[in-house]
Amino acid sequence: MNTLQTKAEQRLIADYYDDLARTFGQRISDEGKERIQKAFEFANSAHAGVKRKSGEPYIIHPLAVAHIVSSEIGLGATSIISAILHDVVEDTDYTLEDIENLFGEKVSKVVDGLTKLSDEITSTHDSKQATNFRKMLMTLSDDVRVILIKLADRLHNMRTLDSMQPNKQLKIAAETLYIFAPLAHRLGLYTIKTELEDLSLKYTHPETYSQILFRLHSQKERRDYLVEEFIAPIESQLKSENINFNISGRLKSVFSIWNKMQTKGVSFDEVYDLMAIRIVFNPKNNLSEKRQCFDILSIITDIYKPKPDRIRDWITIPKANGYEALHVTVMGPQGKWVEVQIRTQRMDEIAERGFAAHYKYKGDETPESELDRWLEKIREMLQNPESDALEFLDEFKMNLYSSEIIVFTPKGEMVNLPKGSTIIDFAYEIHTDLGNHCIGAKINHKLVPVSHVLQSGDQVEILTSKTQLPDISWLKFIITAKAKGKVKQAFKLDKKRHLEKGREIIEEKLKKHNIKPSSDTLKKLSSYYNLSNKDQLYAQVGMGFLELDELESILKTRRENKLAKFWTLSFGWNKKDKPEEKQFEFPKRKIDKKGxxxxxxxxxxxxxxxxxxxxxxxxxxxxxxxxxxxxxxxxxxxxxxxxxxxxxxxxxxxxxxxTKFKKRSYLSHIKLNGFDRVGILNEVTTIISKQNNINMRTVMFDTHDGIFEGDLYLYIHNVEDLKNLIARLMKIKGIDSVLRIESIEE
Structure with a gap:
């Protein structure tokens, strides 16, 4: 009995452990259960007396993570023990050596991968977040379970984010959306990926999240009726064919609805595929799974007409994370498009729990998979000593989403590449020498340049020349981390030369404006271009990636009645005009990070x-x-x-x-389109001129074959005024859409 815990806390902890134990079933051996019990008692003693931000005993968190690892990912005893112990080394006096002595080398290695870096290890200009993440990924070389447990840890943190301060909520939610949700997607953990995305949206856009949730809830009855109406004839036909199946409706997640609204510029009501119907069946032994899936597809398309370009076969060529299924979008009752997903029970388990867990830890003898090849690429990236942590994080992010195009070698071998890959990306994917000496390619016997973007199904013959060498300009269009790494490696010997050249260019340009290249000025320039330090700035300029064209506008004095500037740099006047250098700086104000x-x-x-x-x-x-x-x-x-x-x-x-803004106005760009008619332009300008607090800067209209497009540049005080204006413009007869364009070229 732990004297540092009250009886109520002891009861709560016991309940959490019992919940965990109920997830074991036959999967965990008796010896495994004993080791888990030992780990729990050890961790409970180590964390005794420590509370989480929510006020609960700290041990609740490791137990909750272990529960996710066991029930939602389906990992074994070693992973459950590692999850229970994952914070012991970081938060208590115990060491990794203690963990190894008590629980063995495997557990110790996993716990090490889950333990964050100390401040001393992190270099001054690298982000601590990025460096921690890189360290965690290094354990991929040995054990992918580290990442799976880390995802479970992140999921529980997101579920209990209410107790954190608002700025911490933002940081954790954005980090989750940027890295952890795509990582869950890549490892095939769709359920976890969806929940991570939804919870991230809940904290980054609370109002939007609540509105979408409310709209989904309010339409539930109508949706249920449509689903029943849709599946009734399919159920009847599948039963008559003696197929053992389960059919259910799956609602699109809040995040995916919001994402579609953002990327397509549509309203909630215009997101047509809110529902997907999932058919999971138990295949018969005497026929291939693929054949049976296509038989069910045939039954469905006999009942409902399919959308020709929306049949997706992920069985013949599974996704990179192991996902297999047949998808078809059909025209359902009442003129609604409905997506139908067809899977066997085996495919469904892979889709829900993740391919990594399925084949790595259940003893399946699986040939080398796309996932193995992906892990190998990550190891290659990690072994490149030249990339700093922030650069690595960007490159890793590019490799997270599943391969989306399939291209072929001249011999007919299949190569998976991310969408947007070029000839150079393909060449480096095949072999480093092929990439280094690539001068172009032939696609379907047609000559194309190295920057040509590949399409799925292309058959590519790489053309080389012994005199060709990697070109630094390739970095502007290649997208795979492997190709970028190889090109950068070829230029790493020139790094010092690039730094020196960049320094000379910057100093020369600053000299033209009579500004000294002080550390403060260089800091501001680095920050403006989102670079970590002056060396990165010098390198980017030296390699020709930054032209510093905006230098003059960055360095201008403050202008009245214009959009607020990022900052004002120190100016030097000509000695004839002013005897001494004058400083313009924003007044320093202490910033409270918590408030x-x-x-x-x-x-x-x-x-x-x-x-x-x-x-x-x-x-x-x-x-x-x-x-x-x-x-x-x-x-x-x-x-x-x-x-x-x-x-x-x-x-x-x-x-x-x-606060309330009344004096200062901000330039906004609105794009209109619709059917042209006499007087429509006059109606638009009348509405704008009648609305208080809005002034027009530019109005441009263009008509073609009875359709018009308009661009309005307006000065407005706040977003409410803009929303009111958009609502009034939408009421004009003939206008089809009114969109705000966020990037403005002044």
Whole structure:
């Protein structure tokens, strides 16, 4: 009995352990259960007296993670023990040596992979988040279970995120969306991936999340009726064919609905495929699974007409994470498109629990899979000593989503590549020498350049020349981490030369503006281009990736009645005009990272500026990023750049809120389209001129074959005014859509 815990706490802990034990079943041997019990008693004693932010005893968290590992991923005793012990080394006085002595080398290695880095190990300019993640991935070389347990750990943290401070919630949610959800997807853990995405949205966009949830709930009865109407004839036909099956409706996740609304620019009501119907059947022994899946597809398309371009065969060629299924979209009752997924029970288990768990830890004799090849690519990336942690994280992110195109070698061998891959990506995928000497390719006997983007089904013959060498410009269009790594490796000997060349270019350009290349100035420039330090800045400029074309606009003095600037750099005037150098700086204001940063109408008084990448408007959901000059840059919460900053430099993220803005206006771009008719332009401009607080800068209309497109550039005070205007414009007869365009070229 632990004297540091109350009786109520002891009862709560016992209940959690009993819940965990109920998930074991026949999967865990008696010896395994004894080892798990021993690990629990050890961890409970080690964490005794420690509380989580929620006020619960700390041991509840490791037990909850172990529960996810056991019941939702289906891993064995070693993984469950590692999950129970995953915070012991980091948070208590016990060492990895103690863990190895008590529970063996395997558990010790997994726990080591799950233990975060100490501050001393992290280099000064690398993000601690990124470095921790790289270290965790290094254990992939030995044991993929580290990642699976880490995903379970993250899932429980997301489920209990309510007790964290708002800025921590933002950091953890964005990191989850940027790395952990795609990682779960890559490892085939679809259920976990979906929950991670939904929970991330709940904390990054709480209002939007609640609205979508409410709309889904309010339409439930109508949806249930449509599902019953749709599946009735299919059920009847499958039964008559003596097929042992289960059919169910699966609702699109909140995140995927929101994502479609964002990427397609549509409203909730326009997301047509909210529902998917899933048929899971028990295959007969005397026929192949693939044949039986296509038989069921034939039954469905006899009842409902299929959409020709929406049949997906993931059985002949499974996805990179092992996912197998047949998908078809058909025209259902009441003119609604419905997606139907056809799987065997085996395929369904792989889809729900993940291919990694299925074949690695159940003793299946599986030939080398796409997942194995992916893990091998990650190991190659990890062995490249040249990439820093932030660069590695970006490259790893590019490799997370499943391969989307399939191309063929001249001999007919199949190669999987990410969508958007070029001739160079393909060449390096085959062999390093082929990539290094590539001068072009032939696709279907037609000559194409090295930058040509491949399409699924292309048969590619690489053309080489002994005199050809890797070209630094290739980095502008190649997308696979392997190709990028090989090209960078070829240029690593020139790194010093690039740094020197970049330094000379920057100093020359600053000299033209009479500005000294002080560390403060270089910090501001690095921050402006989202680089970690001056060396990265020099290298990017030296290799020709940064032209510094915006230098003049970055260095201009403050302009009245314009959009707020990121910052104002120190200026030097010509000695004839001014006898001494004068400094323009934002007043330094102490920033409370835990509190909410209030955005006042005068940005210079408040020490903030608006990000150019997403152009936030007063009233929108925003957050702040504290740059190296202690200046706050305001981003929209759904800005991809903000998402990247939160996942890599989350400790610099703060929550932010607007005050009421009355004087300062912000430039916004609205795009209209619809059917042209006499007087429509006049109606649009009349509505704008009648709405208070909005001024027109530019109005451009173009008509073609009875369809018009319009671009409006308006000065507005806040997002409410913009929403009201959009609602009024949508009521004009003939207008089909009104969209706000977020990036503005001034």
């Amino acid at each position: 909410t940063f209030i955005l006042k109408e005068n940005p210079e008084e408040s020490n903030y500026s608006l990000a150019k990448c997403c152009q936030p408007i007063p009233g929108e959901e925003v957050l702040g990023y504290i740059n190296s000059n202690n200046h706050v840059i305001i981003h929209k919460r759904n800005c991809p750049e903000a998402n990247k900053l939160m996942s890599q430099q989350g400790d610099r993220i703060i929550t932010a809120e607007w």
